[in-house]
Each structure stands twice: as structure tokens, then as C-alpha cells.
Amino acid sequence: MKKSKLFIVLALVLAIGVSFFSGCAKGGQTGQTIKYNLGAEPATIDPQLNSAVDGATVIVNCFDGLTRLDANDKPIPAVAERWEISPDQLTYKFYLRKDAKWTDGQPVKAQDFVYAWQRAVDPKTAAEYAYQLWYIKNGEAISEGKMPVDQLGVKALDDYTLEVTLEGPTPYFLSLTAFPTYMPVRKDVVEKDPQGWATKPETYITNGPFKLKEWRPKDALILEKNPNWYNADKVKLQTIEMKMLEDQTSALAAFRTGQLDYIESPPSAEIPNLLKSGEAKVFPYLGTYFYIFNLSPNAEKVDPAAAKAIKDVRVRKAINLAINRKAIVENVTKGGQIPATSFVPNGIPDADGKDFKKKDYFPAEGNVEEAKKLLAEAGYPDGKGFPKITLIYNTSQGHQAIAMAIQDMLKKNLGINIELANQEWKVFQKTRDERNYIFARHGWIADYVDPMTFLDMWVSNSGQNNIGYNNPEYDKKIAAAKKEADPAKRMQLLHEAEDILMNDMPLVPLYYYTNIACVKDYVKDVHKSVLGFVYFENAYIQK
Incomplete structure (x- = not known):
């Protein structure tokens, strides 16, 4: 899932002691309310349209x-109280609990899942995450407009029984059913x-467990306890105030004055002291921070000369090799990140368990x-004749x-001039998704624990695929892996696919994420998933 903000950041200015929340008493909240910094305003909180971590945290x-997902990020029963899986692992039958309700009191039915999943793969919806449902029979063909949506391999046998047919064995399918895109929505709504x-x-x-109480644009999303949730008696929080402070220094100042209880973006310059004092902790985070090249035809409309240069794989490899990732994590991010020397990060088991x-x-x-x-072989010795390239990133210190x-490294090591440009998060997402860039930052957090x-x-x-990457051999490897039942053979196909990706170098991996979060000691049992989401259903305040 797309990263909306960098969790390990560098403070460029000193922390400022300004009150950001009118009506807030210094020293934090009383009662069962948590103030959490979401860090940016979500582009959407529609389950089928969202593709970023910030929106996903609201949705889950x-x-x-x-x-x-439980505290170990393993799938556990939710709306489905139990399920059956066929011996060939292609058919799942889910039995829904009858006490699951919507916030308006209506029952949650199997038909709500059918509608939501069909909506996700419907080309008219234009969901970026439609491909996440291609595991379901006919999902890909429907997304490509080759079949009607009612041919998707999911059907309601009755109001409380859902049958799903897959294209191939998918060992992580149960985890997928906990993913935001798979959430039910009501057709009438x-x-x-x-x-x-x-x-x-x-x-x-x-x-x-929670429902939306208020959305104050560019300020906060207010969630409150949902009394209609089947486990409502276990929810201790009454309110979650999700603030939208993008400036990391401001967020830290608010945390220190008690106006925020939980932030995930302490400035890098502050991290050593925050960790030493215990104000911050390091959490595992399954993701990769990287840069991307625009290899689509649209790049020529943005900058013809730059587009021509980056289409040469030797140029892309030269840029990749001119970057010292060790220096970046040690001198810039300072959050215990690991230099990325592949795209798939550490922490995902292979078929052999390693x-x-x-x-x-x-x-x-x-x-x-x-x-x-x-670079010289590509026709640009010492950077001579190389066009200026613009690198865009979403606004963040x-x-x-x-x-x-990186601008400095490429200038010093290759003689390449890089121009920097920042954009507000929503604008940046649109720019990147519409491929109106040449070189851009990206970040990806795992949606489930599998390569x-x-x-x-x-x-x-x-x-x-906002790169416009197109390699038929790569596509074949991924398609074959999705149909392969043998775990060792499936993983080998994925290794071969990554080999192709890294040889083509359409992207530049920089480091594997860690998550440094500052959490008040009175905040208990918040679950920060390695997949990026933050779950509050078991959280409470203890002062």
C-alpha cells in the first residue's frame, strides 16, 4: 500500500511551541479519547477507492x-464466524455471523460483500486496487472489460453464506479478506x-468498531465508538481524534505539550534522544522506500529529452549505482532503516522458512x-549532454x-543535475498516478506477508503500476506464480520475477522501512501492524 508520509524524517527547523488545537488543555486528554496524528488528509476513505496507508487506517x-488481523497480523474471524476451504484450495465458503450490523442498525449480509467486490473490479469504478481481487475467478477479465461483473467468482448462497471461487491456490487469501478493498459496502448507500x-x-x-462522527478538512477526522458493532462491549475508547498535521516538527511539539497522544513522524534529528528517553519506540514495518522512473509514453509529454534519457536502462542503472544508501540511512533518516539492495524487503518467509x-x-x-x-556507454560521459531531470516528492521535511x-550524490558522482519539486499529498498522488512526472518518490507497505x-x-x-513498466516475461512469471500450488515452485517464480525487475531497473530501492512512533505511556493496547495500519479497537487510556 502506498505510503502517505515518511515515518522517519529529518527536522530542518527547531521544534516550535505553538498550540495547534483550540480548546485543548495542556497535558493531554481525560477520559477515553486518543489523539492520533494521521499525518495527512486522506484522498478518500472509500474502501474500494483508497490506496494509501492513511485512508486505510481510517477504514480498518x-x-x-x-x-x-489480530495482534500478530494473522487473520481471525470477524464478520465470518467460520469458513470451509475445499481440498484443492479453490473454493471458500464463509458463514457470516448474524449479529453483525451496519451503523444504521441494518444487518450485514453476504450480498454486501458481493456488491463491494464486484464494485472493486468493475472498470467503471477505476479502483487502483482492482488487481487485488484478481485472485477471484474472472476478476482480471472483468477489470479489463472482457466479462460482466456478475461473472465474478463470488455469490451469496443466502443472506449469511458467501461462496468464493479462486483462479488458483492463494495461501494468503484469508489475510486479503481483512484488507480494506475487501470490506463490504451497502449498495443502497x-x-x-x-x-x-x-x-x-x-x-x-x-x-x-468505530464510526465517523465528523470530518474537518485539513484538520481532523473524528471517530466515535459504534454501539452496533457485535463486540462493542469490548471497545473502551469513546473517541479517536485523527489529526492531519503534515509538518513533523509541529506534530512533535504537539506531542510534547500533550496535545497529541500518538505520532509516527518524529524529526530525525530528535530520534536518538526520543529513543533514549523512551518517548519513542522502534516498530517493525514491512515496506520499501524507493524512487520510480516514468517509462510510459506520457513521459514524453512531460519532458521529451528527460524521457528519452531514462528509457535507456544503462541510465537507470547508473543512477541506481551512484546512490550510497548506507550514507542515507546513517546520516539522513537515522531511524534504524536497512539499506535496500532488492525490492522485496527482509521479513517475508520463503518456502523453506528462511x-x-x-x-x-x-x-x-x-x-x-x-x-x-x-552513463558514458549511454552517451553521457561525466554527465555531459544529460538533460536536467525533475524529481518530485510529496511535501515533507x-x-x-x-x-x-540524492541530488547531491548524482551531481557529485555522475555530473547529473536534478531539480527538486514538492507537491501536496493529494496533488502528488494524482500526478504520480496519471504519470505526469519523470522521476518521483514512492513507498510501498505490504498488504499481506508474501513477496x-x-x-x-x-x-x-x-x-x-504508475511507472508504466511493461515486460511480458515479468507478467508471465507473476501469472504462473499465482496459479502454482507447489510452495517451492511458486517462490522460485517470484524470485525469477524480481530478477527481471531488478535487471530492468524501473525503480530505485533506497531502504526498508522501520516505524519510529512516539506514544504516551498512558496509551495502552494500540496495535501497530507491520502492514502499516493502526488498530484501536482494543486501545484505552490509563492514567
Whole structure:
């Protein structure tokens, strides 16, 4: 899932002691209210349209899928109280609990899942995450307009029984049913106001532990306990105030004065002291921070000369090798990140139970001599004649600091001039998704614990492929892996796919994420998933 903000960032200015929340008493909240910094205003909180971590955190607290992730990120029963899986692992039958209700009191039915999933793959919806449902029979063909949506392999046998047929064995399918795109939505609610239903509390009808009480643009999303949730008696929080402070220094100042209880973006300069004092902790985070090249035809409209240069794989490899990732994590981000020498990060098991990441595709320190050689072979010795390239990133002190470091490395090591440009998060997402850029930052957090979540996003017809990457051999490897039942053979196909990706170098991996979060000691049992989401259903305040 797309990263909306960099969790490990560099402070460029000193912390400022300003009160950001009118009516807030210094020293934090009383009662069962948590103030959490979401960090940016979500582009959407519609389950089928969202593709970013910030929106997903809202969604997983307001909705319940067939399953829900526990404290170990394993799928457990949620709306589905039990299920049966056929011996060939292609058919799942889910039995829904009869006490699951929507916030308006209506029962959650199997038909709500059918509608939501059909909506996700419907080309008219234009959901970036449609490909996440291609595991379901006919999902891909429907997304490509080759079949009607009612041919999707999901049907309601009755109000409380859902049958799903898959294209191939999918060992992580139960985890997928806890993912935001798989959340149910009500047909009558969505179709009454397709564009605005997920923007207003009165129409944001949900079925999870919390419901939307208020949305103050560019300020806060207020969630409150949902009394209709089947486990409502276990929810201790009354309110979650999700603030939208993008400036990390401001967020830290608010945390220190007690106006925020939980932030995930402490400035890098402050991290050593925050960790030493215990104000901050390091949480595991399954994701990769990287840069991307625009290889689509649209790049020529943005900058013909730059587009021509980056289409040469030798140029892309030269840029990759001219970057010292070790220096970036040690001197810029300072949050214990690991230099990325592959796209799939550490922490995902292979078929043998060991880590999937078994090789370094390039040195963490880079290889400047090889980079210079490749650039010269491409026709730009010492950077002569190389066009100026614009690198865009969403507004953030951390993203800016990394971009400046890379700008300096490419100038010093290759003689390449990089111009930097920042955009507000919503604008940046649109720019990147519409491929109106040449070089841009990106970040990806796993949607489930399997290498596929990092690799299938780059197949040529994926809604997440904002690079415009197109390699038929790569597509074949991913397609074959999705149909392969033998775990060892499936993983081998994924290794071969990553080999192709790293040889083509359409992207530049920089580091594997860690999550540094500052949490008040009176905040208990908040679950920060390695997948990026923050779950509050078990959280409470203890003072």
C-alpha cells in the first residue's frame, strides 16, 4: 500500500511551541479519547477507492471484513464466524455471523460483500486496487472489460453464506479478506451518492468498531465508538481524534505539550534522544522506500529529452549505482532503516522458512565507477549532454532531506543535475498516478506477508503500476506464480520475477522501512501492524 508520509524524517527547523488545537488543555486528554496524528488528509476513505496507508487506517477502524488481523497480523474471524476451504484450495465458503450490523442498525449480509467486490473490479469504478481481487475467478477479465461483473467468482448462497471461487491456490487469501478493498459496502448507500457517500458522517455507513462522527478538512477526522458493532462491549475508547498535521516538527511539539497522544513522524534529528528517553519506540514495518522512473509514453509529454534519457536502462542503472544508501540511512533518516539492495524487503518467509531476500542486487554503498561507465556507454560521459531531470516528492521535511542527499550524490558522482519539486499529498498522488512526472518518490507497505504484494503491482495491467513498466516475461512469471500450488515452485517464480525487475531497473530501492512512533505511556493496547495500519479497537487510556 502506498505510503502517505515518511515515518522517519529529518527536522530542518527547531521544534516550535505553538498550540495547534483550540480548546485543548495542556497535558493531554481525560477520559477515553486518543489523539492520533494521521499525518495527512486522506484522498478518500472509500474502501474500494483508497490506496494509501492513511485512508486505510481510517477504514480498518470503521469497517469489518470477513476476517480481521489480530495482534500478530494473522487473520481471525470477524464478520465470518467460520469458513470451509475445499481440498484443492479453490473454493471458500464463509458463514457470516448474524449479529453483525451496519451503523444504521441494518444487518450485514453476504450480498454486501458481493456488491463491494464486484464494485472493486468493475472498470467503471477505476479502483487502483482492482488487481487485488484478481485472485477471484474472472476478476482480471472483468477489470479489463472482457466479462460482466456478475461473472465474478463470488455469490451469496443466502443472506449469511458467501461462496468464493479462486483462479488458483492463494495461501494468503484469508489475510486479503481483512484488507480494506475487501470490506463490504451497502449498495443502497453507495449508489444514492457515489461521489459523496464516504465524505459525510450521515452517509458513511460502516460496520466496524468505530464510526465517523465528523470530518474537518485539513484538520481532523473524528471517530466515535459504534454501539452496533457485535463486540462493542469490548471497545473502551469513546473517541479517536485523527489529526492531519503534515509538518513533523509541529506534530512533535504537539506531542510534547500533550496535545497529541500518538505520532509516527518524529524529526530525525530528535530520534536518538526520543529513543533514549523512551518517548519513542522502534516498530517493525514491512515496506520499501524507493524512487520510480516514468517509462510510459506520457513521459514524453512531460519532458521529451528527460524521457528519452531514462528509457535507456544503462541510465537507470547508473543512477541506481551512484546512490550510497548506507550514507542515507546513517546520516539522513537515522531511524534504524536497512539499506535496500532488492525490492522485496527482509521479513517475508520463503518456502523453506528462511527469508525470501537471499541476494543483494547491488552494493548498499553503490558503485560509482560502474555507474560512470554505464552513463558514458549511454552517451553521457561525466554527465555531459544529460538533460536536467525533475524529481518530485510529496511535501515533507523527510522526503525533502532524502531528495537533497540524492541530488547531491548524482551531481557529485555522475555530473547529473536534478531539480527538486514538492507537491501536496493529494496533488502528488494524482500526478504520480496519471504519470505526469519523470522521476518521483514512492513507498510501498505490504498488504499481506508474501513477496507477491511487492511484485504483482508491476504487471503491465495493474492499477498500481504508475511507472508504466511493461515486460511480458515479468507478467508471465507473476501469472504462473499465482496459479502454482507447489510452495517451492511458486517462490522460485517470484524470485525469477524480481530478477527481471531488478535487471530492468524501473525503480530505485533506497531502504526498508522501520516505524519510529512516539506514544504516551498512558496509551495502552494500540496495535501497530507491520502492514502499516493502526488498530484501536482494543486501545484505552490509563492514567
